[in-house]
Structure formats: structure tokens, C-alpha cells
Amino acid sequence: MDQKNNLDDSSYWFRFVLLGEAKVGKTAILARFAENTFRDQKFTVIDVDYRVKKIEEKGLTIKLVIWDLVGEQHQSKNLQIIF
Numbered sequence: 001m002d003q004k005n006n007l008d009d010s011s012y013w014f015r016f017v018l019l020g021e022a023k024v025g026k027t028a029i030l031a032r033f034a035e036n037t038f039r040d041q042k043f044t045v046i047d048v049d050y051r052v053k054k055i056e057e058k059g060l061t062i063k064l065v066i067w068d069l070v071g072e073q074h075q076s077k078n079l080q081i082i083f
Helices: 003-008 026-035 072-083
Strands: 013-020 047-058 060-069
Touching: 013 026, 026 047, 026 060
Parallel strands: 013 060
Antiparallel strands: 047 060
16 A cells, blocks of 8 residues: 555644654554554564554544654664665
């Protein structure tokens, strides 16, 4: 799916970045908020992951693009390229 086209049909869209130490639950919080799921398994994000949450309120469509960045500093070398 083309993410840009997915955002264009929204009234508003915002980008957020989750930052924090490694292995504290950033990915689990994101999955719970964006997909209403809970993952028992522990796993590590390699570089970057993201989710899109669509909210409809008072006739407006709001899309949140939430980026989950790697918490390990030695794995974050590629983030300069992405951002």
C-alpha cells in the first residue's frame, strides 16, 4: 500500500516519534494503541518501525503516523539516513 496516498485522504495528519531506552515496551505500547493488540513475545526493533492510526472525530479524519525507533544506541547508526 502506498503510504503517501493513504495519508492524502485525511483532514489532518501528524507524525510522532517514540523514543526511549531499549526493552522498555515502546513497540508493545504502539501495537496496543495502533492495532488494539498485545504481544506477549519480546522482540527488538531493527532500526525503525511505524504504524498508522486513523481517528474519525466530528466529521474529520485524523491520521497519526507513529515511528518506533530502535532503543539500542549501537543499532541507531542508520537513523541519520532515515531522518
